[in-house]
Amino acid sequence: MALQSFITMMSQLLGPEAGKVLITKQNGEVIITNDGWTLINFLTSTSPVARIVTQACSVHTKVYGGGCKSFMLMVNAGLEYLSGNTELACHIPSNRIKVISALNWFQAAVLGSDRFEQELANLTAISTELNNENYKAVETVISNVVRTCFAGKFSNNATVVLSDLTTKLIWKICGNVVSNLRKMIAILLQNFDDFVVEAPGQLLVQSALVKGILIDREVKNFIHSSNCQNVLVLNLDDS
Structure with a gap:
């Protein structure tokens, strides 16, 4: 249910094709193609911390003022x-x-x-x-x-x-084991830090990560980029 809520939130932000995305690092290295939810599914199924984080994303859709x-x-x-x-x-x-x-x-x-x-x-x-x-x-x-x-x-x-x-x-x-939990958080940070999501027919979405994992419900206009004149930022900070 938490994962579905997260997918719903992303679809509302990026449109019905949000799940069909190309996720790359800033250097162009491809992380995920076609199915953007693969990464979320992988993290959710392999990490107890990731499951908590995914649930927190769902919680955040109900939160006003950060958290x-x-x-x-x-x-x-x-x-x-x-x-x-x-x-x-x-x-x-x-x-x-x-x-x-x-x-x-x-x-x-x-x-x-x-x-x-x-x-x-x-x-x-x-x-x-x-x-x-x-x-x-x-x-x-x-x-x-x-x-x-x-x-x-x-x-x-x-x-x-x-x-x-x-x-x-x-x-x-x-x-x-505590070290395993810490390792899973490191995996989350590594996978979510510094990525770009491009959904077909949608605006380029560049993550404004703050050692980032959690995606804010607010979408803000961002400066012109070399790839697209209209850029949206998913703000991961609550400050």
Whole structure:
């Protein structure tokens, strides 16, 4: 459903032929021909992070005033934190993770929000460990953190979905090696960084990437290019 929402969004931006595209790097190297969704399908099927990112793209269609960049900052900050936590990275139980470690991760993920401390005691009181039994309770606390940190940036529905994604991301770490998650993000960045999409009968679309993965719903006019007088930019930044 998330992938279909993403395809629908792209079709609305680029027209019904948006899926039939030629994706190249700026140097002309061809990445994908004919079926532009192949890349998205590949990333979605091979990467848990890509699935989360694709879902976030869908969420962003409901968001006014940005938020996707902030979400990726949360993901990246969390992975950066975990990469420096040897004990957590090397000894992750298959079905649980110590609450304090998850708290530290989430605190880093929301970039040190002072409001996080208000929820710290609540989450610590739930249990000493994250497990299936207290999933909903932890989810509620995370939802409160997300709502507080991103107040005014998201519709209620989008905030609910983002909270769910964040909770699942924490849970996903329990069953995945951190280095693999970081590798998948690197693959995403490599594949999406610096590409041009040309849809038959449509305007040339050049990505304005900010270490980019998430495509903004707003399409802006851009300067004249050597390939096409009318150029559209998909803005990936929320600032």
